[in-house]
Amino acid sequence: MDERLTWEPPVTRDLTISEVRLTPILVADPPLLNTQGVHQPYTPRLIVEIVTADGVTGLGETYGDTGYLDLARSLAARLPGRSVTDVNGMFAIDLPVDESQVAGAVDAGGLRGVQSAGKLRLSVLSAFEVACLDAQGRAFGLPVHALLGGKVRDAVEYSAYLFYKWARHPAGVPAEPDRWGAALDPAGIVAQARELRRRHGFGSFKLKGGVFPPGEEVAAVRALAEAFPGHPLRLDPNGAWSVATSLKVAEELGDVLEYLEDPTLGTPAMAEVSAATRVPLATNMCVTTFGEIAEAFTKDAVQIVLSDHHYWGGLRNTRHLAAICAAFGVGVSMHSNTHLGISLAAMTHVASTVPDLHHACDSHYPWQSEDVLTERLTFTGGSVTVSDAPGLGVELDRDELARLHRRWADDDGSLRDRDDAAAMRAAEPGWRTPVMPRW
Ligand SMILES: O=C([O-])C(=O)C[C@H](O)[C@@H](O)C(=O)[O-]
Numbered sequence: 009m010d011e012r013l014t015w016e017p018p019v020t021r022d023l024t025i026s027e028v029r030l031t032p033i034l035v036a037d038p039p040l041l042n043t044q045g046v047h048q049p050y051t052p053r054l055i056v057e058i059v060t061a062d063g064v065t066g067l068g069e070t071y072g073d074t075g076y077l078d079l080a081r082s083l084a085a086r087l088p089g090r091s092v093t094d095v096n097g098m099f100a101i102d103l104p105v106d107e108s109q110v111a112g113a114v115d116a117g118g119l120r121g122v123q124s125a126g127k128l129r130l131s132v133l134s135a136f137e138v139a140c141l142d143a144q145g146r147a148f149g150l151p152v153h154a155l156l157g158g159k160v161r162d163a164v165e166y167s168a169y170l171f172y173k174w175a176r177h178p179a180g181v182p183a184e185p186d187r188w189g190a191a192l193d194p195a196g197i198v199a200q201a202r203e204l205r206r207r208h209g210f211g212s213f214k215l216k217g218g219v220f221p222p223g224e225e226v227a228a229v230r231a232l233a234e235a236f237p238g239h240p241l242r243l244d245p246n247g248a249w250s251v252a253t254s255l256k257v258a259e260e261l262g263d264v265l266e267y268l269e270d271p272t273l274g275t276p277a278m279a280e281v282s283a284a285t286r287v288p289l290a291t292n293m294c295v296t297t298f299g300e301i302a303e304a305f306t307k308d309a310v311q312i313v314l315s316d317h318h319y320w321g322g323l324r325n326t327r328h329l330a331a332i333c334a335a336f337g338v339g340v341s342m343h344s345n346t347h348l349g350i351s352l353a354a355m356t357h358v359a360s361t362v363p364d365l366h367h368a369c370d371s372h373y374p375w376q377s378e379d380v381l382t383e384r385l386t387f388t389g390g391s392v393t394v395s396d397a398p399g400l401g402v403e404l405d406r407d408e409l410a411r412l413h414r415r416w417a418d419d420d421g422s423l424r425d426r427d428d429a430a431a432m433r434a435a436e437p438g439w440r441t442p443v444m445p446r447w
Pocket residue numbers: 040041042117119120216244246292343344345346370
């Protein structure tokens with residue numbers, strides 16, 4: 009048959025951005041403990057929708073604290089008229105950061121390394137990048153992983169993220185009911201691990217430490233090793249220990265740890281620990297920007313970088329990071345903070361494209377009882393199946409989005425910026441952000 013007779017012109021789409029919708033929300037969070045304090049009963053997130061001229065909507069999600077929201081608003085105002093395919097151009101937009109949002113500060117929770125204007129900017133841009141990729145994928149009928157070069161695995165493995173926690177938020181603090189119960193000792197942590205494994209099938213376990221004196225946390229990891237022999241275990245005190253304490257813990261747990269995560273603060277101290285132990289060190293605190301890589305890698309301060317696509321600047325930058333790590337023989341995996349399904353979908357797409365991903369990724373998702381999706385993502389055998397549907401493969405539940413936004417709008421401002429130390433003061437009025445190293 010004559011090809012000219014059967015050829016049809018490709019469908020052309022108008023991918024010009026016609027509208028950007030930003031919806032700050034507050035999502036329920038259980039009373040999870042960390043070295044800074046405790047999670048607030050509700051935590052801020054920002055949902056980004058980018059709409060094209062022919063009606064395709066792409067979704068993104070990032071931190072929702074005021075500094076992020078203000079910057080997102082000024083970026084959103086500059087986007088109409090540009091194309092969702094012009095992601096590089098979007099990253100080149102001059103987006104001045106109000107220095108007072110970052111001056112001398114660590115991030116909102118004090119858990120994600122140094123804060124800088126550049127990192128704040130990338131944390132905002134990342135949600136817009138994901139939304140642009142989602143819109144492109146929907147428009148072209150391609151999954152986001154295909155836009156990133158294609159998946160190299162069909163499912164992405166996640167680890168169980170264990171937390172010391174109270175049974176409920178402090179008396180008098182409005183909160184959603186908690187269905188997990190307390191976990192304040194080794195038996196409680198093992199019970200929590202069993203429950204997370206029963207519900208989601210996780211095969212590796214990470215304990216958020218820095219809450220109790222190190223001996224108690226060592227005992228909890230030992231109890232996990234007995235309960236789950238041969239399963240990968242990690243401990244992450246968010247930099248709460250001195251070099252000496254880090255080395256003591258490394259020695260005590262060296263036979264059972266897959267890695268120790270940010271035992272101490274800063275690249276020089278991490279390098280000291282690294283030089284004196286065979287336990288691999290992972291970080292989402294001392295290497296959180298491209299500028300921090302050279303010192304850490306040349307000093308062999310870390311053996312695994314836990315990328316967080318939000319603050320590394322999106323899915324493409326996560327792939328750049330993975331390539332740099334591969335070149336230096338450094339492992340890569342993923343960090344997680346309180347997040348919803350849009351971000352879990354984004355993490356899963358990018359993780360599916362990274363060849364050298366040798367550790368299960370972190371995810372807080374099982375702790376989030378609320379989501380803005382019509383259908384929650386699920387873990388099977390601890391893994392999330394990589395979607396081949398167009399875009400991210402998730403749909404927005406507008407009623408739920410509106411409900412969580414109303415909660416944000418009704419808040420008097422006290423919950424709009426995450427502050428784990430302030431949340432702790434509801435239980436312990438004298439609580440101050442601990443001076444590091446704590447032990
Ligand atoms: O270092 C980490 O893995 C984190 O910072 C993850 C979270 O921020 C976690 O520690 C938390 O939310 O309490």
